[in-house]
Amino acid sequence: EVQLVESGGGLVQPGRSLRLSCAASGFKFDDYAMHWVRQVPGKGLEWVSGISWNGGNAGYGKSVKGRFTISRDNARNFLFVEVNSLRVDDTALYYCVKDRDDILTGSGMDVWGQGTTVTVSS
């Protein structure tokens, strides 16, 4: 069964950092690009970051560029994102997502985890 399981979310103060992790199983992880997409409860989807199959190319959404760093460990089938200088408006459910293709601008995001919640509050 194809599965993505996120972890690492929690309650954190503004300005602090977190590392979100995603464990992938059931597919050949290093054949596909991966993404993080977030969603404020009751609101729409926002692409946060993506990384190509081999980690050679990464991209970030405007609101997180310079503060978030995506990475992957193809040997262990893990996706990560380091989230720094957290702000109240980073509060959201963070989804780990598999792309249909191996590039960042692949044709569609076809497998989604259940998400991990990040709450930024003092």
Add this chain to the structure above:
Amino acid sequence: EIVLTQSPATLSLSPGERATLSCRASQSVSTYVAWYQQKVGQAPRLLIYDASNRATGIPARFSGSGSGTDFTLTISSLEPEDFAVYYCQQRSSWPTFGPGTKVDIK
């Protein structure tokens, strides 16, 4: 950044009716548009990729069309399980999503 707008914001229809959802891009994205369905409390599900291709396991009542800046998702005859929020997404540049269209029961 390519901005996607979706209309209408809410579509109120009855089961069995046809649903037509629109997505417009701020500049041409060729056919690089995907559509997703999200039900309450669930993660999104990929329906359509590259404007008109159904993803694996998606019923034939879902179809997509369009190119350039204007795209349409059509649900030919609404089933009870189709009432949900639908998002379009472009991949011509870094991915962006539209704000969504909610299809609710009339």
